[in-house]
Amino acid sequence: MNSLPIKLLRDTLNNLYDPEHLRRSPLAEMLGLAGRNDTPTAMLHTLEDLIASLKPQPGLSSSVQDRHSYELLQFRYIEQFTQKEVAEHLGVSLRQYQREQQIALERLASLLEEKVGVKLQEQLGKQENHSEKDIAWMVNPSLEEKSDFSSILEGVLRLVHPLTERYSIKFKVEIEPGLPAVNVHREALRQILVAIFSVTIHQAVGGLIRLYIRRDRDDVIVSIEGGKNARERVQLSDNDKANLVMAERMIKLIGGALEQKEETVVPKTRLCLPIFKRMNIMVIDDSQDNIQLLQRFLSDTQYQMTGLIDPQLAIGAIENNLPQLIVLDLMMPSIDGWEILSQLRSKPAIQHIPVVVCSILPQEELALSLGADAFLRKPITREVFLALLDRLVLARETGDR
Numbered sequence: 001m002n003s004l005p006i007k008l009l010r011d012t013l014n015n016l017y018d019p020e021h022l023r024r025s026p027l028a029e030m031l032g033l034a035g036r037n038d039t040p041t042a043m044l045h046t047l048e049d050l051i052a053s054l055k056p057q058p059g060l061s062s063s064v065q066d067r068h069s070y071e072l073l074q075f076r077y078i079e080q081f082t083q084k085e086v087a088e089h090l091g092v093s094l095r096q097y098q099r100e101q102q103i104a105l106e107r108l109a110s111l112l113e114e115k116v117g118v119k120l121q122e123q124l125g126k127q128e129n130h131s132e133k134d135i136a137w138m139v140n141p142s143l144e145e146k147s148d149f150s151s152i153l154e155g156v157l158r159l160v161h162p163l164t165e166r167y168s169i170k171f172k173v174e175i176e177p178g179l180p181a182v183n184v185h186r187e188a189l190r191q192i193l194v195a196i197f198s199v200t201i202h203q204a205v206g207g208l209i210r211l212y213i214r215r216d217r218d219d220v221i222v223s224i225e226g227g228k229n230a231r232e233r234v235q236l237s238d239n240d241k242a243n244l245v246m247a248e249r250m251i252k253l254i255g256g257a258l259e260q261k262e263e264t265v266v267p268k269t270r271l272c273l274p275i276f277k278r279m280n281i282m283v284i285d286d287s288q289d290n291i292q293l294l295q296r297f298l299s300d301t302q303y304q305m306t307g308l309i310d311p312q313l314a315i316g317a318i319e320n321n322l323p324q325l326i327v328l329d330l331m332m333p334s335i336d337g338w339e340i341l342s343q344l345r346s347k348p349a350i351q352h353i354p355v356v357v358c359s360i361l362p363q364e365e366l367a368l369s370l371g372a373d374a375f376l377r378k379p380i381t382r383e384v385f386l387a388l389l390d391r392l393v394l395a396r397e398t399g400d401r
Helices: 003-014 019-024 026-030 039-052 064-078 083-090 094-116 120-138 149-159 161-166 186-203 238-253 288-298 311-321 337-346 364-369 382-398
Strands: 170-175 208-216 219-226 257-261 268-274 279-284 303-308 325-328 355-359 374-377
Touching: 003 026, 003 039, 003 064, 003 094, 019 026, 019 039, 026 039, 039 064, 039 094, 064 083, 064 094, 083 094, 149 161, 149 170, 149 186, 149 208, 161 186, 186 208, 186 219, 186 238, 186 268, 238 257, 279 288, 279 311, 279 382, 288 303, 288 382, 303 311, 311 337, 325 337, 325 382, 337 355, 355 364, 355 382, 364 374, 374 382
Parallel strands: 170 208, 279 303, 279 325, 325 355, 355 374
Antiparallel strands: 208 219, 219 268, 257 268
16 A cells, blocks of 8 residues: 555544644545534544444454554554553564554555545545655755754745734844754755744734744754734634645654644744754675665765675674664575574664665565564665665654654
């Protein structure tokens, strides 16, 4: 099944108790629930019913997988248990939980497609494909395209100055000195800030917008407060809502987060942007040509690669260097990739490291069952390779694979 419907379904389930998110979800229109006063409630009940339909019936035979799929969806999304709590309930590891989650979401997506009557991808293609292509360049910016936040902010404030004058707005900026570069394409950051500022300006007519920018561990946090001399909450226009939706999509695409609190007097927005960090990757492959190919793929990216040709040195090198991700070939002399993967998963100090098995052998199912996090069939392209690495890094940071 295409990953886009799964991504949309997971996003909707993760926001199952957020009325505004449900109201603007593309699934609302697909299910014929958009534009109603009770859209969020109807969406919630529809998804609850779909999950309930997966529940094994008494007296009928059902597999362990059937039971796991229902209980995972019920406890994780309806009852809002954490991933760790659900994994403990099912009696599986977190790694196994992530595989079970993917299976459960695929089953739920199939039921949803039956309810809609057409493939989700066909409808999503009409709504999302064009805009997704428009913003795909934001993912994995080159080193030269990383953003220095202070300089980008200065340019954006100049850009929106005509609006601040029109609406009698003043900006007060407090920025922590020495901020690191953020892992966001500079043009993407510019468009995100323009979208958010334009909305905040409309919320703070005749008032003051305060910006607080600081570092918090692995993120740059942008806190925006827009005050307005009025007793009533400012209602967002359709254009403002569209700006926020697009800003949120762009931010999620680059691994950030957008939080909003529309308070009576002071609307607040919090923007989390990942800082730029070099990610250490170890490639274990007995072919120098393959190592050089992947090295070219990773040049000018956030990934810093170490190549290892001798597989007998693999475990020692991993223990000494502790890479953040491993790419592992299967067909190698003296010791093959299966043995290395087995040793990796048996050693507590290194068993947490994500592993991508990359091989000409069509053994994806076996690789995943033995603990690999992903599988790539050779030959591979740079686009596919980088997209997979980005997904694994993001999943590791968010805890949602």
